Every structure is written in structure tokens, then in C-alpha cells.
Amino acid sequence: MQIQEIVFYGLSFLSxxxxxxxxxxxxxxxxxxxxxxxxxxxxxxxxxTVIVPCWNEEATIGGTIESLLALDYPKEKVNIILVDDxxxxxTWHVMQHYIGNPQITAFTKENGGKHTAMNLGISKTxxxxxxxxxxxxxxxxxxxxxxMTYFDNPEVMAVAPAIIVTKPKNLIQRIQKIEYHWAIYTxxxxxxxxxxxxxxxxxxxxxxxxxxxxxxxxxxxxxxxxEIAYRMQANHMKIEHANDAFVYTVTPNTVKKLYKQRxxxxxxxxxxxxxxxxxxxxxxxxxxxxxxxxxxVLSVISVCFIFFFSIYKLFSFIVEQTIKVSTVGISFSWxxxxxxxxxxxxxxxxxxxxxxxxxxxxxxxxxxxxxEGRPKFSLNYLWFFAIYSVIAPLWLLKAVYNTIFAxxxxxx
Amino acid sequence: MDWKKYLIVFIIxxxxxxxxxxxxxxxxxxxxxDLRSIEDxxxxxxxxxxxxxxxxxxxxxxxxxxxxxSDELTSLADKIAFxxxxxxxxxxxxxxxxxxxxxxxxxxxLLMKKISERCGKKSVFVLYFYANEDTCPDxxxxxxxxxxxxxxxxxxxxxxxxxxxxxxAIRTLxxxxxxxxxxxxxxxxxxxxxxxxxxxQIEDVLKLNLDTKAPAAKKATxxxxxxxxx
Numbered sequence: 001m002q003i004q005e006i007v008f009y010g011l012s013f014l015s016x017x018x019x020x021x022x023x024x025x026x027x028x029x030x031x032x033x034x035x036x037x038x039x040x041x042x043x044x045x046x047x048x049t050v051i052v053p054c055w056n057e058e059a060t061i062g063g064t065i066e067s068l069l070a071l072d073y074p075k076e077k078v079n080i081i082l083v084d085d086x087x088x089x090x091t092w093h094v095m096q097h098y099i100g101n102p103q104i105t106a107f108t109k110e111n112g113g114k115h116t117a118m119n120l121g122i123s124k125t126x127x128x129x130x131x132x133x134x135x136x137x138x139x140x141x142x143x144x145x146x147x148m149t150y151f152d153n154p155e156v157m158a159v160a161p162a163i164i165v166t167k168p169k170n171l172i173q174r175i176q177k178i179e180y181h182w183a184i185y186t187x188x189x190x191x192x193x194x195x196x197x198x199x200x201x202x203x204x205x206x207x208x209x210x211x212x213x214x215x216x217x218x219x220x221x222x223x224x225x226x227e228i229a230y231r232m233q234a235n236h237m238k239i240e241h242a243n244d245a246f247v248y249t250v251t252p253n254t255v256k257k258l259y260k261q262r263x264x265x266x267x268x269x270x271x272x273x274x275x276x277x278x279x280x281x282x283x284x285x286x287x288x289x290x291x292x293x294x295x296x297v298l299s300v301i302s303v304c305f306i307f308f309f310s311i312y313k314l315f316s317f318i319v320e321q322t323i324k325v326s327t328v329g330i331s332f333s334w335x336x337x338x339x340x341x342x343x344x345x346x347x348x349x350x351x352x353x354x355x356x357x358x359x360x361x362x363x364x365x366x367x368x369x370x371x372e373g374r375p376k377f378s379l380n381y382l383w384f385f386a387i388y389s390v391i392a393p394l395w396l397l398k399a400v401y402n403t404i405f406a407x408x409x410x411x412x
Numbered sequence: 413m414d415w416k417k418y419l420i421v422f423i424i425x426x427x428x429x430x431x432x433x434x435x436x437x438x439x440x441x442x443x444x445x446d447l448r449s450i451e452d453x454x455x456x457x458x459x460x461x462x463x464x465x466x467x468x469x470x471x472x473x474x475x476x477x478x479x480x481x482s483d484e485l486t487s488l489a490d491k492i493a494f495x496x497x498x499x500x501x502x503x504x505x506x507x508x509x510x511x512x513x514x515x516x517x518x519x520x521x522l523l524m525k526k527i528s529e530r531c532g533k534k535s536v537f538v539l540y541f542y543a544n545e546d547t548c549p550d551x552x553x554x555x556x557x558x559x560x561x562x563x564x565x566x567x568x569x570x571x572x573x574x575x576x577x578x579x580x581a582i583r584t585l586x587x588x589x590x591x592x593x594x595x596x597x598x599x600x601x602x603x604x605x606x607x608x609x610x611x612x613q614i615e616d617v618l619k620l621n622l623d624t625k626a627p628a629a630k631k632a633t634x635x636x637x638x639x640x641x642x
Contacts, residue, residue, distance in 0.1 A: 017422065354432075
């Protein structure tokens with residue numbers, strides 16, 4: 001066996017392991033997963049502060065605020081803190097429309113990064129619960145109530161929502177929608193294993209005491225929502241996932257913007273993992289240390305490997321075709337054995353890849369069921385695999401490159 | 413920490429992985445069985461042609477089927493080449509398949525030669541000796557050229573032999589025709605050509621043997637490769 005085959009089998013074994021781990025969690029604990037469709041009543045309604053950090057978000061900030069005002073939750077229990085982080089557009093002006101609303105306070109400051117805006121908001125927070133809502137996202141009216149039910153458990157220190165791609169307009173956004181559905185499943189399973197590694201900017205709610213105990217948000221390589229989750233895990237604080245608390249977010253609509261966003265995410269993942277490497281494979285940090293972070297690292301390595309493996313295959317193909325053309329010229333003959341089942345590649349590698357893809361598609365279908373009530377398969381799945389297998393290696397490799405050569409990533 | 417879960421997942425993954433390997437293995441074995449049954453069928457066909465030939469020896473040439481096996485042999489060669497690529501040439505089963513395939517080729521060659529001599533048909537027989545890419549870098553090119561020519565000249569019958577295949581009949585062919593170890597080597601109607609022969613070089617030889625100036629207008633019915641790629 002050649003070295004690349006050994007690596008291939010090792011990586012695919014681990015990747016299938018990850019999917020089966022999640023699937024077993026799902027089978028084992030599916031009864032615990034709540035799917036609430038209508039309004040619910042809570043025993044009590046704790047006060048919650050939602051911080052909306054903004055930087056040049058004049059186009060979406062209005063909708064974000066309106067969605068918060070429309071939350072099905074007692075008005076006097078929801079405080080909204082708008083923080084303009086030195087926008088250069090009309091964001092601050094748009095915010096002025098809401099001054100005078102007793103629920104809303106607004107601050108403006110010099111630009112210092114999202115974490116500084118969040119920290120300003122936290123310093124103004126007087127309630128027991130505090131959350132964040134990125135100004136490109138809109139909450140479902142029921143989201144807050146559903147999230148708050150998880151805090152009935154006094155051990156739960158933060159709850160992450162289910163993020164849905166809002167009104168996808170083009171193919172790039174439609175395939176992200178599938179990806180986000182899939183993420184709901186994965187996140188929920190991580191939550192059930194007490195192993196969540198991101199408390200996403202769109203509408204994660206924390207107990208305010210978390211920040212008093214472990215400190216405020218940090219710059220954290222522009223992934224402050226990941227770092228805070230790492231730090232909470234390091235301090236044995238439980239993070240839950242509310243799979244039926246929906247937040248709608250605007251996602252990148254071009255490959256270039258998507259690339260920038262993902263580069264930031266992956267680079268952040270790598271950097272935070274390096275910063276918190278002392279947690280890895282330590283028993284006391286549980287599934288976070290043994291499953292979540294290692295499987296993230298595995299996916300980075302796998303995609304890089306697949307990329308180089310494909311390049312190698314493509315290169316061999318080109319060499320072969322070049323020899324052919326240089327020998328007998330350009331000739332096209334329809335392959336005679338196109339429909340002969342004998343020529344279906346039944347090599348072990350192929351069957352393994354099919355197996356892996358099957359487990360992934362199953363996971364995606366479960367995710368789509370969790371998000372929309374029923375599994376929905378569409379052509380977009382094929383597009384998802386086709387497009388991501390080409391572009392995902394680009395941001396992954398760039399993130400690895402940036403890590404090795406110590407280059408920082410930008411927010412935008 | 414729920415170690416039991418990690419262990420159970422490991423065992424399940426092992427099971428899934430094992431099943432995938434098992435499926436692959438049994439599908440591949442089925443292919444080998446298919447190949448073997450194709451060879452069996454071909455060997456009956458050749459035997460039948462030989463018998464037919466003996467029976468009809470006294471009779472008219474018209475009644476002898478001359479185009480029996482070429483297509484089937486070609487398609488079998490393709491399948492063996494494909495299988496060899498996927499399995500790696502080290503496999504004993506592949507070796508056996510290649511051996512019996514080579515024997516079928518030799519039998520077909522001898523029979524066709526007899527028929528064409530007796531019936532005065534214009535045919536060109538090419539015995540092509542190749543080796544794998546490591547020892548014979550030009551063999552890939554030679555293979556493409558022969559495939560191309562086979563498509564253009566239906567009268568051309570190409571028999572390809574792995575020079576290094578452990579088979580006494582091939583060794584005998586090699587010693588009869590004094591095939592050099594410098595590969596690729598072609599034997600066109602009994603004459604040895606060592607080293608890579610270009611399309612034009614072979615076409616010149618063909619024209620001498622066939623007395624034709626241009627390739628047949630009709631394309632061959634099998635565009636498939638004639639020669640294993642290895």
C-alpha cells in the first residue's frame with residue numbers, strides 16, 4: 001500500500017467515525033430534542049439584555065431592531081443596547097429613529113472591533129441574562145422564549161440558537177442554507193454531548209455572571225464568539241443548543257465574500273485551537289477535548305489531503321492525455337464501455353468515499369428535518385458538494401498558510 | 413467521559429468500514445469471475461472455429477467464419493487492463509487471467525493466419541510485446557498508436573503480449589521471432605520492429621502488406637483500446 005492510500009484510509013475512517021458518533025447521539029437521545037412549533041408560556045420571564053454591535057450596517061440594522069422589538073416576550077423584560085462601533089455610514093443615524101423607545105439605548109464609540117462593542121454593551125448590562133445579535137440577523141418572535149427554557153437548568157451558562165439562511169437569492173446562498181441546516185443537527189448533537197465550540201454572534205444568550213467569572217470578550221483572531229465558547233469549556237461551563245430557536249441571518253452572496261468569511265472562521269478555529277491546545281485530549285474537558293476540536297482539526301487535514309490528492313489525479317490525467325494527443329493527435333471516440341457495469345469503479349477507496357458521503361447526506365437530511373419539519377432533498381445538495389469541494393480547500397489552505405506564515409485575517 | 417460510547421462508535425465504524433471493504437472485495441471478485449467466464453466462452457469459440465476450419469478444409473473459403481473473435485478479444489483485453497489498473501498487477505488472479513488471455517490470442521492468431529493463407533485473404537497480423545510503464549515508458553504511446561490504427565484498418569489484427577508475463581508460450585513466441593528485450597517491439601507479418609514505431613512507419617508497412625493506399629472508409633465497429641494500457 002502506498003503512503004497516500006494509508007493516509008486516505010486513516011482519514012476516511014476517522015471521518016466516518018465522527019459521523020457515526022453524531023448519529024449514535026441522535027439515535028440515543030432523539031427523545032430529548034424539542035421541536036416546539038407554537039408559542040409557549042414560561043413560568044417566569046427573566047430580564048434579558050440584547051447587545052447589537054454594528055459597524056456600517058445601515059441597510060440591515062433597522063430590520064434587526066424591529067425583529068427584537070417583535071419578540072414574543074414581555075417588553076419590559078427585553079433591553080436592547082445598540083453599539084455603533086465607529087461606523088462610517090448612516091448606521092448611527094438609523095439608530096436615532098429608535099431613541100426614545102424605553103427598551104432601547106444606543107451608544108457610539110470609536111471603532112475598536114466587535115469584541116469592544118460587545119464589552120461596552122456588557123458593561124452597561126444590569127440584567128441576569130445577556131445576549132448578542134449581529135446586525136445582519138433577525139430573530140424569530142419565539143426564539144427568546146424557547147432559548148430561556150434551557151436556563152431552567154442552573155448548570156446551563158449559555159444557549160446557542162439555530163441559525164437559518166434568510167431568503168436565499170442565488171445558488172451560493174442556497175447551498176449555504178443546506179449547510180446551515182446541517183449545522184443545526186451537528187450543533188445539537190454537540191450540545192447533547194456538552195461539546196459546543198462556538199456561541200454564535202447571532203443571538204447566543206449568556207448568563208451575565210459568565211463574563212464576571214471568566215472575563216469579557218477578546219479579539220480572539222476575529223472569532224470572539226468561538227473563543228468565548230472555548231474559554232467557557234475550559235472553565236467547565238455548559239453551553240446548550242436550542243434547535244428550535246430560529247435566527248435568520250444574511251449570508252455572503254458571492255464566492256469572494258464567502259471566502260473571506262470562511263477564511264476568518266477557519267483561521268479563527270486554528271488559532272483558538274492553538275491558544276487552547278492544553279485542553280486537547282484532557283479527560284476533564286470531556287467531549288469538547290476528545291471529539292469537537294479533534295474532529296475540526298480532522299476536517300481541516302482531510303480537506304487539504306483531498307485537495308492535493310485530486311490535484312495529483314488531475315495532473316496524472318493531464319499528463320496521460322498530453323501523451324495521447326502528442327502521439328496520435330486529437331481524436332474523440334465515445335467510450336465504448338460507458339454503459340457496461342463492469343467499468344463501474346468498485347475499488348475499496350471508492351466504496352469508502354460513497355459510504356462517507358452517505359453518512360454526510362444522512363446528517364444533512366436530519367438537519368433539514370430539524371429545521372423545516374421534514375427532510376427535503378433537492379438538487380442543491382449536489383451543488384453543495386460540487387461547489388464546496390472546489391472552494392472550501394481554498395479558504396482552508398489559505399487559513400493554514402496564514403497560520404504557518406503568521407498572517408492575520410480581516411473581518412471583511 | 414463516556415468511554416463506552418467512544419468504544420461502541422469505534423466498533424460500529426469498524427463494522428461499516430469492514431462492510432465497505434467487503435462489498436468492494438466481493439464486487440471485484442464478481443468481476444474476476446465474469447472475466448473468467450468470458451475467457452471460457454472465448455476458448456470454446458476458438459475451439460469451435462478450429463473444428464469448423466478442419467471440417468471445412470476441403471470446402472469453400474466463404475463458409476469459414478473469419479471475423480469471430482477479434483472484437484471479443486479486444487473487449488476482454490480492455491476489461492483485463494481496467495481490472496489490472498484497479499487491482500494492481502501483483503494479483504495472482506490477474507496474472508492467471510492474462511496468461512489464459514495470451515493463450516487465446518496465440519490460438520486465434522494461428523487460426524487466422526491459416527485461414528488467411530489458405531483463402532488468400534489480405535490480412536496484417538501484429539504481435540505487440542509490451543511491458544509496464546516503469547520498464548517501458550514508450551509502451552503507452554505505442555498502445556495509443558495501435559488503437560488508432562486498429563480503428564482505421566479493420567483488416568489489422570493486433571495481439572498484445574506482456575513481455576514479462578510468466579508463460580512458456582510467450583517465451584516460445586519470443587524465441588521464435590527473436591523478439592529483442594528493447595520494448596515496445598512489434599512483429600508485423602513475421603518481421604520484427606524494435607522500439608517505438610510511429611503511426612506513419614506502421615502505416616507504410618501496412619500499405620506494403622495490404623496493397624491499399626488509404627485507410628478503409630468504414631470505421632471499425634470497436635473503438636475500444638486494443639492494447640492494455642500498462
